[in-house]
Amino acid sequence: MRFIEVWALISLTYWVLMLADTLRARQWMLKLPASDPGKTDSEQPIVSVIIAAKEEEASIADTVKHLLNQSYPRVEIIAVNDRSKDATGRKLDELRRWSEGKRDIPIPLRIIHITSLPSGWLGKNHALYQGYLQARGSYLLFTDADIRFEPDTIRDAVQYMQQQHADHLTLAPRMISRGFWLKAFVQFFFFTFSLYVRPWRANDDFQHKHGMGVGAFNMLTRHAYERIGTHRAIALRPDDDLQLGMLVKQARLRQRLAAGTDHIAVEWYPSLREAVRGLEKNMFSGFGYRISVALLGAVGLLGLFLFPVIGMLTLGGWTAWAFGLSAVLLETVYFLLIRSILGQSGREILVFPATACLMCWVVLRSVWLTLRQGGIYWRGTFYSLKELKRMKQASS
Template sequence: MFILKLLAILTFCYWAAMLVDTLRARKLMPTLPSHSKADSSASLLPSSPNRLTKMREAAEANQLPLVSVIIAAKEEEASITETVKNLLHQTYPRLEIIAVNDRSQDGTGRKLEELRKWSEGKQQVPVPLTVIHVTTLPDGWLGKNHALYQGFLQARGQYLLFTDADVLFQPHAIADAVHYMKAAEADHLTLTPQIVVNSFWLSAFVQYFFFTFSLYIRPWRANIDSQHKHGMGVGAFNLITRQGYERIGTHKAFAFRPDDDLQLGMRVKQAGLRQRLASGRTHLAVEWYTSLKEAVHGLEKNIFSGFQYRVSLAAGAVLGQLLLFFFPFIAIFVAGGWASWVFGISILTMLAVYVLLIQALIGKVGKELLVFPATVCLLSYIVARSVWLTLRQGGIHWRGTFYVLEQLKKMKR
């Protein structure tokens, strides 16, 4: 009973601290504002018939930085057309798109070439689209990192936007992002997208995953200019100045990391550059996984990398989840006396933290909260299985390529 009472106190102290930190974090997690309607220099508003007005708007647009959007696509024929067309219809006036077909075996390359020819024939689509076809992967590179770096080598922009091949952009997304980044005098802006889900259990798991991810990473620290250790990057939207990207060593500096987006953000901070993280759920959306089964299979392939391929860290994470997130739901029935009440208060505090974080990152919380204990067990299982699979295989299978564990460990920092 002494151990249960001690665990009750420790659990409450942990969740009380997390609640205080989360309330503070809410002030550090803004939503990307929409300036496009009010700022004609950052968007293409309906043209005035006055020739002088048109000339003035063109001159203002030319003062904006050229943004090079770089997309890595491997086996993305189902989504690449819609993503690229969204980008071709952005309201931002100075834009180029570089789509890199990374050794795809499906119709991705063909669709990209069709899009390039289609855009060249449309007068109302003035955005240039460059298509690069990568056929081989050099040693020491993960495919996506190599593809993004190849896109950078062709880019002309002062700003570089690294994004994924399945992200849907609102027409004013890039215009608003550039406006926000310039106003904040930031070197790097990363946005969290709206996560599109099509089932209850997938939604519950996605919410829980981002909840635990936020407690582990604490992404809001990216917006604290006085600290230069913890940064954040989101694969759906990493907008960085060319100078900043070159300063962190480009993708060559983390060429063999599966978590390339997070590594980019971390290195921005460590280089002493100014970073901003904001919610972009009103500006971009992504269907992370189409089903719970796909999410489980996808994460078990690479979630071990988030623990730097260290079994001790992964084991600690699983144990911590089970003790602090899951066990309180059992302890309220078995602890007895005041310890049961403390565990009950801890559960309420934990769920309050959950609601606050999910509202800030993804949006509203619904019935998914009712299956919270089940999602704890599911993620614990995924982490444990990811460790087992990686050790058994001696590496990871990622996007059609096998990467040896010893090489991954060497490149983990």
């Protein structure tokens, strides 16, 4: 049997299994529901919202104002200015003074200014940890500086966590992508990420190996956060949000992942060029900084996402039919996941081959850049590959 025939069978088998797993997992694909407005506020815990901001002058004011407009009454906001060289710190100080002068805004806003980064820490992780040290809440919400919150988001999240007896709730936001090609690339990234990580497993209470965390919204009980070792346990992980969720699961705590497309939104990247450049910085970390695993991932991208289309169009006989069926199954899984997780139509699948090639390029370039530099540049700070690997081993 020729290699191409073997690969046709491998591809078909893979997509059959992925479809079966996706259909089975639909019971775990949840959406954050609206809360019961009759719930009395006096019974509710304090929620400490902690934001890390570095060079976020364009978005930080809007994010904080959305949080100051929350309907949940027992909130405190701690915004951490992480060594910003732009106007982020000044805008935060102005917001604090403005909010203190408004009687209709009962939510306290505290600002922390960080001027130096100690060794052994990634900037964002250190900033979030510093926010935790000053937080009073029994619930901690870690979020990014460019998230748009609907007014009832925290209220709905707290009530849902209480109903589910959850220690950790993470939400998938509505992704704002401007332009067809950026939207196609972003959706392809989340599609392949979902197949690789299978985020819905976070809602399976009978497994404790695979967890999930989304930087836009990670809400934990204080007890859970301290039990997993806080951000100190993932001090040098660029994928801190995902690793936070993994630690929750490994600690046998109760986790919930839900679609929050009606509650939070984020513009992940403003352009396709920025998306590619951003992913190049930390894509290698997703493969554990292992060259063999990253190369296998690149081969998998081409073999499982691109070859079925090429084989269907160029080959004959049963191999063409096998690749064609693989392509149909691929499209089915794509639509199911994109609509369930991101709430999008999925029409961008029309340029699937192009986005597959671009993602393969990003993976290979991320490996090359990291090895050439001997590490990564993250938010203006360099972290050596040796240091990153050491921290990964310590946290695994």
